[in-house]
Structure formats: structure tokens, C-alpha cells
Amino acid sequence: MAAPWKKFVVNACRELPVLQSFRRTVWKDSIRGGFVGMVGKTPLIRLEKLSEETGCDITVKVESSNGGGSVKDRAAVFLIKDALERGQLKPGGTVVEGTAGNTGIGLAHICNAMGFKCVIFMPDTQSQEKIDLLRVLGATVYPVPAVPFTDPDNYNHQAKRYAESLENAIWTNQFDNTANLRAHYETTGPEIWEQTAGKIDAVVFATGTGGTLAGVGKYLKEKNPNVRVFLADPQGSVLYNFIKHNKIERTEGSSITEGIGQGRVTDNFKEAPVDDAFAIYDKDAVYMTFRLLHEEGFFVGASSGINVAGAVEAAKKMGPGHIIATCLCDTGQRYYGRLFNREWLKSKGLLDCLPPEYQTTLH
Numbered sequence: 001m002a003a004p005w006k007k008f009v010v011n012a013c014r015e016l017p018v019l020q021s022f023r024r025t026v027w028k029d030s031i032r033g034g035f036v037g038m039v040g041k042t043p044l045i046r047l048e049k050l051s052e053e054t055g056c057d058i059t060v061k062v063e064s065s066n067g068g069g070s071v072k073d074r075a076a077v078f079l080i081k082d083a084l085e086r087g088q089l090k091p092g093g094t095v096v097e098g099t100a101g102n103t104g105i106g107l108a109h110i111c112n113a114m115g116f117k118c119v120i121f122m123p124d125t126q127s128q129e130k131i132d133l134l135r136v137l138g139a140t141v142y143p144v145p146a147v148p149f150t151d152p153d154n155y156n157h158q159a160k161r162y163a164e165s166l167e168n169a170i171w172t173n174q175f176d177n178t179a180n181l182r183a184h185y186e187t188t189g190p191e192i193w194e195q196t197a198g199k200i201d202a203v204v205f206a207t208g209t210g211g212t213l214a215g216v217g218k219y220l221k222e223k224n225p226n227v228r229v230f231l232a233d234p235q236g237s238v239l240y241n242f243i244k245h246n247k248i249e250r251t252e253g254s255s256i257t258e259g260i261g262q263g264r265v266t267d268n269f270k271e272a273p274v275d276d277a278f279a280i281y282d283k284d285a286v287y288m289t290f291r292l293l294h295e296e297g298f299f300v301g302a303s304s305g306i307n308v309a310g311a312v313e314a315a316k317k318m319g320p321g322h323i324i325a326t327c328l329c330d331t332g333q334r335y336y337g338r339l340f341n342r343e344w345l346k347s348k349g350l351l352d353c354l355p356p357e358y359q360t361t362l363h
């Protein structure tokens, strides 16, 4: 039991104004505000096995820790903030976006928290789990045929036209609105810099809009021009050839990954200071996705698999002793019906890239 004089000192100190103010500061700093407070400040985790194997620190920002469960929550916050700051969105308004799903999920959460309506146009090739989740969150979802950007019925053009047909509505335009890359310039980039105490050597990202790669790349290059910025590009995207050979030409095949790969250079991607690119085949992305599950303990989607496969390529290129960062974009739950299903993998010719021990947990 504490001596009476100790109790007296403790009680007296409790009332000291400096302590009261300290308590208030701690309170303010440790409690984050609302749903938006659930976005960012994600952990940076070292993948132990892959780091040992490559001799580099392979680290991942676990972006599923964001409130809406993906890296795209960061873009969603900044797109809405941008619309509010420009006065384009007023109370009770409608947010319209074309998305592979994750940006829409982030937007739907924020719309609920801020009293906006949310309408999502999505290519009908994306997972049912993301569509279901969007509807549960209250978004109106229009899955539309997946046609190229040059087609007027591409999901982005449909989203734009729909927003223009409404009063007090905004098309957030994640591909070409650079508020998207600002999210990563102002949050993801500084977090990686601080979490590695400025020792980061390289970052690697697959891109959809290009926001993550451009924002993080720009911020880190400004802090230290020697930080290498790499693109990891899936099959069928034009960006690998754009970086390697300065031409807009798709690599062979198409990819089962969702949310990444591009047929054009978006305004966000234009600002990405990319040093080099790796073309990652689906078989390697899927293998890495399952390695992350079975050996590192992370249940993620295939874009995370591509990111980590890209980080391993960067480690091979740079040699041991470097700190390399990428992100785990979202969780495997969003792709449960496909990526973790034996028949679906078989139909895509991807079952055989998994060793028998990884196949045991397929449904």
C-alpha cells in the first residue's frame, strides 16, 4: 500500500495545471476523429521470411488497417476533401465514382459519416464481394460492361455523365484528379519516411490510378533523391512498356488482378518519378499471394501479391542490405470466391503455380 505522503503528492500533482494540460494533449493525440481518423497511420511491417531470403528488409504498409479496409481509403478522403474545399459538394449531395471497388468502399464509408449519397459505376469483371459490400454500405452500384477507356460506355465516362445529370453531385474522378496522389504525398510517403527513420532505399507499387506510386514516389524523392521508385505491372497493362520503352503498348495476356494495370497514362501516373519497372506474371503474383498467407501470415488480394513480388525483384536488382517498402492493398476476403477457389484458379490456369501444401486450404 502507498505511504500517505505518496498519496498526497500524487493527488496534488493531479491538479497541477501542467499535468492537466499534458493529459489533454495525450487525449487529443491518441484519440482520432471519426471515420476519417481511421484512415492512415498504418503499420509498416517487416516480412521476416522474405527479408531473410533476399538480405533486404522487405517491408509492407498494411493498408487493410484503414477503416474501409484498403489503400484506397486514403484517396477517398482526399477526393472528398478536395470537392468540399472547392465548394463542389454541399450538404446532402451525391458522390459518384468509377472504381474497381476499393475507392468506392472508402467513399461509401465517408459518405455515411458525412451525410452524402454514394453512387458507384464498376466494371462487371470485379469481385462479387466488393459489390455486395458496397451495397451493404448503402451505395447504389451499377456494374457495367468492362470496355476500354476510349469507349463512351467505359465505367468512368458513365460515372461522369451520371454526376452531371444530378444537382449537387460530384464525380470524384480518381484517375485524373491529382487530389488522389496528394493523399499519398501527404500521408503514405511521410509515414514510410518516418517509420524507416529516413533510411528507406526503395519503394515498389503496382498502379491502378497511379496515385500511390506518384504520391509516395514524389515525397520520398524530395526527401532523398537516391530513393528508388519501381513500378510492378501486371500482364496486359501498358505501363511496363511505357516506362521501359516509352511506348503505349500492352504486355501480353490479361490479368486476374483487380484494381491495377492500365491502358493509358493517367494524370496521377504522369507525376510518378519512376526509375524502373518489373512485369509480374499472374502465376508469380498468385504464388506470392499464397506465400504471404502460408508463410508470412497475411491474407491479402492479388495486387498485394504483385507488390511483394515486385519488392523481391527490387531486392534482387539492388542487392542485399536495402530497405524496401510496398503495401498490402486490401484483404483476401474481398476475393474469397475466386482467388481462394480451386475451380476458379484451375479455370484461369493458375492452380498449378501453387505447391500442393498451399492448395490444401482452397475451397
Ligand SMILES: Cc1ncc(COP(=O)(O)O)c(C=O)c1O
Pocket: 071, 072, 100, 101, 102, 103, 206, 207, 208, 209, 210, 211, 212, 213, 258, 259, 260, 301, 303, 304, 329, 330
Ligand atoms: C486492390 C487494389 N490494389 C491496388 C490499387 C492501386 O492503387 P492506385 O490507384 O493508388 O494506383 C487499387 C486501386 O484501385 C486496388 O483496388
